[in-house]
Amino acid sequence: MKKTRWQGWGPSEQAEQHYLVHPRGLAGGGDVRHVSEFLRASGWRDRSRTGGPLAMESPDHTVRIAYDPYTRPGGWTIHGAPTGHGKEWATHLGRQTPVEIVAGLTDALTRPRSAHAPNVWSPxxxxxxxxRFEGEHYTATSPDGTAWVQYHQGADGTAMWWIGAKDCQGNGWTASLSPDTPMHLVQALSAALADPEPVMRPRGHVPPSEQIRTQSVSVRPSELTAWQQTRITAARAATWARSSWASAQPRNRRPATPGPYRAGADRRAGRR
Structure with a gap:
């Protein structure tokens, strides 16, 4: 029997030109599925309507994530409902926020919090x-000056986190996080922004900027699929491990309540 080689794999597969982009903050939006597929694999529900913006909801219904490229300013909106652990919070990230940086925050939503106190400035x-301090604000700026993280306090006492990246031409994005945004999420976002590793973009999807450095690489579609699948598999494995651990824990059982005549019977038995 003659075997037929599938054209998507093997020597007949054609490599495609991609670019490694640095700094990652100026790499442009990227493929939204980098965020959404990881969330799906982590048990999040897809609430998107056909042809509409992306809408995801956490398994416990406390966090909603939306991506809307059709409106202005558009971009990512993440909303956390008030819980016993914290107040209501909200985050908005512009459309050109690289998905790898968005994923720094959204991936952290799928993991248990660390026992260590978060530190936004450490990464x-x-x-x-x-x-440095700038009046009422505390700001961190990247070595090349293209990205920043700022704890911004207004004259009226309101505070927020202001994060972003822009080149000399003004191209880039900003993100605003309410002051009640959990600190471990702010730290995860700052760590993803400060990560020195470049991100990959296909040909035709690299923003025109004099402050971007690129390296051309040839990548086979099967390699891209394998890299994406590795990320999804890791999310599924972590979700399965958490579910297995939770199901193995003993349930809190209330002590047996004596029947209506049991106590009296015990007292009578004690007098014998």
Whole structure:
């Protein structure tokens, strides 16, 4: 029997030109599925309507994530409902926020919180970002000056996190996070922004910027699929591990309640 080789794999597969982009903050939006497929694999529900914006909901219904490229300013909106652990919070990230940076925050929503106190500034200082006070604000700026993280306090006392990246031409994005946004999520976002690793973009999807450095690479579609699948498999494995651990824990059982005549019977038995 003659075997037929599937054209998507093997030597007949054609490599495609991609670019490694640095700094990652100026790489442009990227493929939204980098975020959404990981959330699906982590048990999140897809609430999107056909042809409409992306809408995802956490398994416990406390967090909603939406991506709308059709409106202005558009972009990512993440909303957390008030819970016993914290107040209501909201985050908005512009349309050109790289999905790898968005995923820094959204991936963290799928994991248990660390026992260590979060530190937003630590991952920035590790990458030699410059930190300073500017009036009522505290700001960290990347070594090349294209990205920043700022704790912004207004004259009326309101506060927020202001994060973003822009080149000399003004191309880029900004993100605003309410002051009640859980600190471990702000730290996850700052760590993803400060990550020195470049991100990959296909030909034709690299923003025109004099401050971007690129390296051309040839990538087979099967390699891209394998990399994406590795990320999804990791999410499924982590979700399965958490579910297995939770199901193995003993349930809290209430102590047996004596029947209406049991106590009296015990007292009578004690007098014998």
């Amino acid at each position: 920035l200082q590790e990458q030699n970002w410059r930190t």
